Amino acid sequence: MNAKTFELSPGYAISRVIRGGWQLAGGHGAIDGTQAVTDLIAAFDAGIRTYDCADIYTGVEELIGAARERLRNERGAEAAGAMKVHTKMVPDLEKLAGINRDYIRGIVDQSLKRLKIEQLDLVQFHWWDYAFPGYLDTMGWLNEMRLEGKIRNVGTTNFDTPHVTEILNAGVPLVSQQLQYSVLDQRPANSLAALAAENNVKFLCYGSVAGGFLSDKWLGEPEPEMPLENRSLVKYKLIIDDFGGWDVFQSLLRALRSVADRHGVDIATIASAWVLQQPQVAAVIVGARNQAHALANAKIMDIALSDEDNRQIGAIIAKSRGPLGDIYTLERDRTGRHGSIMHYNLNAGKK
Template identity: 45%
Template sequence: MLNKRMNITPEYSTCRVINGGWQLSEGHALQNTIDTAPVLKAFHQLVEQGFNTFDCADIYTGVEELIGQFILERKKSIGRDDTQVHTKFVPDLSILGEIDFNYVERIIVRSLKRLNKERLDLVQFHWWDYNVNGCLDIAGHLVRLKEKGLIANLGTTNFDTKHLKELVKAGYPLVSNQTQYSVLDRRPEKEMVDFCQTNNVKLLCYGSLAGGFLSERWIDQAKPSSLENRSLVKYQLVIEDSLGWDGYQKLLKLMKEIGLKRGCSLSNVATMYVLNKPAVAAAIIGTRSERHILSNQQIFKAELLPEDYKAIDKLINQYPIIDGEPFELERLEGGKHRNIMKMNLNEE
């Protein structure tokens, strides 16, 4: 069975299932707003069950503040902060070439205030456009803030292997890279996994449930014509570029069959598949309500056998891996993967 925690560094460990925050941002839902009361209730229950690592970002509108509210509630109820928060530093595309140290420090201090933290556990750096100079300089500014004690650990999010190598060569103390990785999107297996294993960098994986597409509710369903949130829009594109709808349906049925044999859900199987991969420290799973908690617990109670992984691989290896490196298509100007993203959300 899988361990519930894994060390990213000798001094710092993370839950292997991280509570995701993108789906809680104000711009995520396409049709309705989110009621925060059940979310906060679920947060308390998750932490009490040992799932105390949260993922968010400076650009997830309202999410740092929501987690900060939860942290205040924890401090009041138990007298201390028992959470870990992984946030991001994502400077807007429109100002990439204009950023200086003061800007970086201001955004990091803002995250500290929003989260009611004295130090950020992990800051994951993102750079929208590699053609704009300054990426390594900004990474250096983050290192200075780490040295000042504002940040405990530094990682990246959505970097490709080439630019991870450049950061490491420049001396950036990289402990993790957050990347999209699932049974549907295996781009990290091209180069990134090997690089991370060689350089002691851990992968924190989002999209392992494809925004909810990797669940029983989609079995035998026709391809939808409209979708309720940006996650589903995003991951329908992933399905189109990997297995296609027919192959995706075959995969759902196979993983449901495996789950029935092992005493877990289809979604658990999808998560366990990713967690079993080399260099992977954690999967980031969105949580809106307490119904997700029992499902998360089952990931660490059930066990997949080698034959289960082989059966999944046999099926998905019949289909192409999505083109390019992780997040390469998402950077392609005018491309369908890029068009659903918002790249200027860091206004104060």
């Protein structure tokens, strides 16, 4: 085991940078399937050998399945087996009241078929509203399928500390939680990190570059006006506001740029490397639009931040106001600033 891999569960190792799949779902423009498969394999060759997808990312499980098939055909079963795939299960809000075992098993079987495999490496479960109690039953059904061999590992996505506690107390062997973590958003450290350490639950982190805000592109730029280009930017602009506003954000970018200069990389690489060194963090999930981005993202695993680097970044973080609270609490308030921009029925109308 080296700094570029992490053993998430006994005998199951992942790369510390995970290739995100959301950008392949079509929300950022038309997708060329053949090129997408080539780019996915480029990430594999750069050392990013773990992939993140979801039942709600249209066509992404199929693309990753095609990349694995191409690896198998061109390089053999061992190469295909080295590609680890994490998927998410996100039942629509409107479906939560009627969730049953057959429905959950059907989603798992659908992911197996799309990915063209017999066992899912990791299923990460998200639940929109705790007022519906079916999340605990669902975790139990996923664990049943783990015991049957259809799933290797089970995890959660964006569950807060009390509900992760409830799931663990029910005897479900969680290995991970996928959550938002960045120099701007340190809610995982508020309470969940301590529980996770006690129960050997690791964090798989998205949002480490805040939708692109934590990059050289925004250094020295004036505060953007609403409406922003896409919902992702709106989401992370709200996080910047909670952090302390645009001026404090620019101070953070300047600090990150100074650290990046010492390492010969860009701001985004340093921002992700900072997350990677936080307690309980196993990996960061990053998007890549092309092969060049894959090569740049692989450099995250090579960065070792010094005490001076951390002091410089920490001095700005100490000036921040938030965001406050537990994991995903702001986003669950459907009438609030963060929750009102979320889409809660992402499978509606999909086959």
